[in-house]
Amino acid sequence: MRERIAYMAVFRLKNTIICYNIICKTKHRRMDCLMKKYYFLGNGERNLLSSTKEANKYDYDDVNFDFDLNRKNDSHIAIIRQIKPESEVLDIGCASGLLGTLLNRYRNCTVDGIEYDEEAIEIARKKKVYRDLFHFSIVDDTSKEYISFMNLKRKYDYVVFGDVLEHLVNPWIALKEVSNLLKKDGSIIISLPNIGNLDIIRALINGEFNYQSVGIMDTTHLRFFTASSFVDMIENISKEYQIYFNVELCETVQFIPPYFGNGKIYDLFRTDNRNIEEFLVLQNIFKLTLSNNKKIKVKGIKKENNYFQKINDDIERNCKEIENLKEENKLLKEESEFLKKELENRKMKNSVKK
Numbered sequence: 001m002r003e004r005i006a007y008m009a010v011f012r013l014k015n016t017i018i019c020y021n022i023i024c025k026t027k028h029r030r031m032d033c034l035m036k037k038y039y040f041l042g043n044g045e046r047n048l049l050s051s052t053k054e055a056n057k058y059d060y061d062d063v064n065f066d067f068d069l070n071r072k073n074d075s076h077i078a079i080i081r082q083i084k085p086e087s088e089v090l091d092i093g094c095a096s097g098l099l100g101t102l103l104n105r106y107r108n109c110t111v112d113g114i115e116y117d118e119e120a121i122e123i124a125r126k127k128k129v130y131r132d133l134f135h136f137s138i139v140d141d142t143s144k145e146y147i148s149f150m151n152l153k154r155k156y157d158y159v160v161f162g163d164v165l166e167h168l169v170n171p172w173i174a175l176k177e178v179s180n181l182l183k184k185d186g187s188i189i190i191s192l193p194n195i196g197n198l199d200i201i202r203a204l205i206n207g208e209f210n211y212q213s214v215g216i217m218d219t220t221h222l223r224f225f226t227a228s229s230f231v232d233m234i235e236n237i238s239k240e241y242q243i244y245f246n247v248e249l250c251e252t253v254q255f256i257p258p259y260f261g262n263g264k265i266y267d268l269f270r271t272d273n274r275n276i277e278e279f280l281v282l283q284n285i286f287k288l289t290l291s292n293n294k295k296i297k298v299k300g301i302k303k304e305n306n307y308f309q310k311i312n313d314d315i316e317r318n319c320k321e322i323e324n325l326k327e328e329n330k331l332l333k334e335e336s337e338f339l340k341k342e343l344e345n346r347k348m349k350n351s352v353k354k
Contacts, residue, residue: 041255041282042199044212049219067106075191076102078251078285079162082189083107087157090114090181092138092174093164097124104129112154114138138164138174155183161190163283166221172237179243179290188245188288191253195224198279199257216282227284227301234288235296244291249300253283 071077076099083089085107091100094113103109113130115121116137125133136145159178165171178188193216200216203209211219225233231247238244254277291297 041215042197042217042257043203043208044210044217047208047210048213049211051213051219067102069106073253073255075162075253075283075285078253078283079160079189079191080107082187082250082285082287083109083158083160085109088112088155088183090154090156090159090178091130092159092161092178093167094121094124094130094133096120097127097129099160099162100124101127101129112156114149138177139168139170141177154181155186156181157183157186159186159188161188163191163193165190166193166218166223166225169222171223172233172240175234175237175245175288176241176243179245182290185289189250190286190288191283192225192230192286193218193221194226194252194281194284196226196279197255197282198260201279225284227281230284230286231298231301238294238296242294244294244296245288246291246297247299247301248287248289249284250287251285252281253285254280255282256280 067077069077069081079099080102083103087107087109089100089103089109089111091103091111091113094100094115095117097113100111100113103111111130113121113124113133115124115133115135118135121133121135124130134145134149136143136149138146140146159181161174165174168174175188182188195216197216200209209217211217211221213219227249234245234247260280
């Protein structure tokens with residue numbers, strides 16, 4: 001049941017990005033009402049954890065999908081940009097088949113799909129864009145479907161996790177398992193929500209961590225990542241399983257919340273060593289490739305662990321400056337007292353002479 005709930009949520013963030021594209025094409029006057037209709041992508045107005053409310057998972061309009069390979073801030077397009085035409089692709093958590101449809105139609109790819117949700121896989125099957133569809137959970141290595149699939153020993157140019165890993169209890173196990181499915185120069189393409197988004201940080205400052213039906217705070221998200229913490233997980237995989245992935249942050253999907261025009265919010269998140277756009281990232285798109293020399297190369301990701309250290313350093317430096325100023329003030333007072341006494345002595349000597 002846990003796996004079913006987790007996989008059901010895979011569709012939600014994908015659906016959210018489509019809704020986001022609709023929002024982007026509207027006039028500013030309609031922005032707020034559309035955001036209320038399609039949910040906000042970050043922190044919820046109230047915590048919906050334990051709520052039974054479901055988002056619509058299957059209403060993708062594949063036929064009228066506005067495909068533009070140059071369009072920014074679309075997770076599906078960002079993934080497709082990383083995939084060469086006529087490749088063999090494994091779409092894990094393929095949902096009702098939007099990504100497979102686009103890869104088949106616009107990249108002429110041969111696509112296999114893995115999906116746990118029965119309703120979704122039936123919809124995907126009717127589209128007839130997948131070579132084969134497999135009904136199992138990628139982390140359930142005891143199921144007959146899993147074993148049958150692995151026994152096929154197929155190799156892929158690309159394995160795609162489109163908003164999937166955050167729903168798994170052990171996402172590192174899934175990455176370990178699919179490493180054996182890659183061709184020699186194959187890649188794993190991953191889209192992940194960014195918990196370091198401005199709206200999440202802003203909510204935490206207000207004491208909120210509100211789950212909702214879609215977005216970063218989807219009620220079935222079990223794992224949360226920033227770009228750098230994802231790299232940490234990849235490094236841990238290398239230590240635990242001796243599987244070495246090179247990591248590249250290929251693209252980001254960004255969203256500007258309506259309150260961002262507030263100067264105070266902007267100033268709060270603007271730092272000397274970080275671009276303000278980093279806090280607007282909704283999703284990170286990664287590419288993993290197997291390393292040949294037991295070393296991990298990281299591209300496009302800056303470790304920002306020194307951010308709060310920099311703040312602490314600034315505080316310590318200011319404290320030292322304050323202490324120095326206090327010491328200088330003390331010396332000035334002593335010098336002032338000395339000069340006062342010296343002046344009094346001279347006055348006394350002058351009075352005696354008179």
